[in-house]
Amino acid sequence: MSRPGTEDNPLLVAIVGSGPSGFYAAEALLKSDINVKVDILERLPSPYGLVRTGVAPDHQKLKQAIKLYEKIASEDGFNLIANVNVGVDVTIEQLKASHHAIIITCGAETDRKLNIPGEDLPGSYTATEFVGWYNGHPDYRDREFDLSGDTAVIIGQGNVAADVARILSKTVDELKNTDIAQHALDVLAESRIREIHVIGRRGPAQAKFTPKELREFGELADCAPVVATEDLHLNAESERELEEKTNIGNKKVYDLFSEFAHSPVDDDKSRRCLFRFLMGPVELVGDGHLEKIILEKNSLSGEPFRQSARGTGETLEIEAGILFRSIGYRGVPIVGVPFHDDWGTIPNEAGRVTEDGKVVPQLYTAGWIKRGPSGIIGTNRACSVETVGCLLDDLDKLDSTESKGGAEQLYAILADKQVRPVSYQDWQKIDAAEIANGEKIDKPREKFTRRSEMLELLD
């Protein structure tokens, strides 16, 4: 065989995961000047990963990133093979045989744990479950969330925590014209939650919200943001952090907290969203169901920008029947791919997968599973471009003596396993049906929330 990338011997790349990183990797490959065929494999029958099932339904504009993915999907050399679980329906070894290179872009699918007593009590949930549930992710379709108590607690102060808090803070009228799953809207309509505590282990100068996400809490129809003025007090190190010119994002976030703290709480609004700082949960307590959260107050120590939170021994309690943790995410290992268990990522050098420090031939990675759960949609573009750059530099090493069958080779394996692959054309049918179903009820789309509903449309 010859170096792949020619007319007779196109470079065959399998991408595992059809979220933003997968699409940006496909884009970078299809833009290159070599002949390439890209097959994106996806576990669900629907593509777009967290843009579809993570981005909040009331952030429709962000979801327009999909327009670019649709353009990428229309290019020659692009192929979607959805409804296929890599590691189960097809093994990594089989992908290595069918394709010259594999890029793993399967994201960080699970939540970090608090590792405290009572964490598994009913009523204690992960943000991932709740977000998946209101976004119509088939894996979380049948989850049940008891919103009959008056207090909810969210652990974490990043944008996912903000999404969960905002969905709990909004009225049905504020959500009904979004693409929120109908089953979730029905449950939220009956919610009796009136107090939402959003808890950070560090101070208001270190919260990870973006200013834009935080600002939305000042604009809710029936919920007022609350920050205690004494919580605005900063230690000298935090003051120095906010004085740093490049730290303008955190400065804006702090200024918003300050604005919330100094504006009178609007008594006409029936819900409160309380931002609380310098505390972390140490125990979840309840008899068969979560009843209260015991928290320990923290203090900060360390240099500016490296301050960490340490428990002071002083505790407090919040009575609440429901808790969501959103303190970081981890990837889920795939059989046949090295995995860094402490970090929850795939070990790599600039996107080349490594094992014990040595580069593993044919395997690449991009997105959250490569670098951890940081950054927003667009951050993954630069990440995928870096990985594809490495892959294209390695073309000589991807030369193989055996012939590669690409997608056709995979279709044969899937047929044997009686797995029905969903193509991009199939997805377009599902997409059109969702949009039509949404139109009837003034929503941009009504998602199918079960795999079977999507597959039934196709045959």
Place this chain on the structure above:
Amino acid sequence: MTTIVTDNCKGCRFTDCVTVCPVACFHYDDDMLYIDPDTCIDCSACIPECPVQAIFEGDDIPEDKEHWIEINAERAAELPVCEEQMDPLPGAEERKAELGF
């Protein structure tokens, strides 16, 4: 909501923003970049990337820079898309220092 590039970009054009734009909405001329408001999804990924803090969104746009909303829309419509990072303009580092960054 609108996200715009303003005058700090003039003479710098570092294009760090371009690498994180999820929808390729930056356009360029010989001086600076502009955002196409019809393509931009207001994700704000670009804002912290700019070494000279030239990018502002919605409520954060200072009053004395509001005229850039129109300039961005007009210029983006007639200029090519900047799809990849380019070399900064000659003198960009000096200008960055001048601007206090």
